[in-house]
Amino acid sequence: MEDLRDARETWSLANCTIAHALDILGNRSAMLILREAFLGTRRFEDFVDRVGAGEPAMAARLKALVQAELLERVPYREPGQRTRHEYHLTQKGRELQPVITALRVWGDTWTTDEAGPPVVAVHRGCGAPVRAALRCEHDHEVQDGEIAIIAGPGLIRIA
């Protein structure tokens, strides 16, 4: 099977989709806001408290995530107060669950202190811990070294 890694100098990743994803996700506080959104946090002041950012920075970051369509603003009003907005994950945001899960599992393995990880994500059905596993679309488990990199429709060849 062809593997593009054998001739890395002959193609470009100018249109890399990982780079595109990182244009949105490539900073620490954006990912921590998404972590909180997956944990059910929805209100501005709770994001400020739980992510540990200042209010102006948080406002800018939430606005960017709304513009990128990972979060949507949903109005709410408590009795006697003005209308405010909560931040809910969109479908585009929810599909980051494997990214967040993969980061957490790696962090649990390689960065945890001696007390161990603070939380465990488990499968409701059976109670077993959840991870982001490499699987192919034929549902085979994929081991390190069993992946080939082949040309996609958008490949830019340069030599």
Next chain:
Amino acid sequence: MEDLRDARETWSLANCTIAHALDILGNRSAMLILREAFLGTRRFEDFVDRVGAGEPAMAARLKALVQAELLERVPYREPGQRTRHEYHLTQKGRELQPVITALRVWGDTWTTDEAGPPVVAVHRGCGAPVRAALRCEHDHEVQDGEIAIIAGPGLIRIA
């Protein structure tokens, strides 16, 4: 089953392992260097060309990834030249494969331009595309909404 999300205000993520992971990975160029390492890039000048960073920035970034033990420096010497160093993924670095894969799949789905993604990672055994799937340790497929967040050994309760 208990779910900590029902009382998010009663526990802290001061020791969050996602945050620890992002201390190392939470910038765009660190992740793009790791992408290149997975694609087989090993030499300083190739990282500069393929990640699109300046030489001083790349030197600092590679040094940080070596200190974090994601890459290791391996000496090599071409005939008639002085000894130089390549950068190889360590086991700690290789275990980021699910993170990179999850980012790529999300980017392919949500950020690709009309030409389509540049590359496809496929399973050598069967040729099917590879993704990072949510699975539990009992090897069940885990759907959105089937995850519970429970206390780990390091949980810090605050109320």
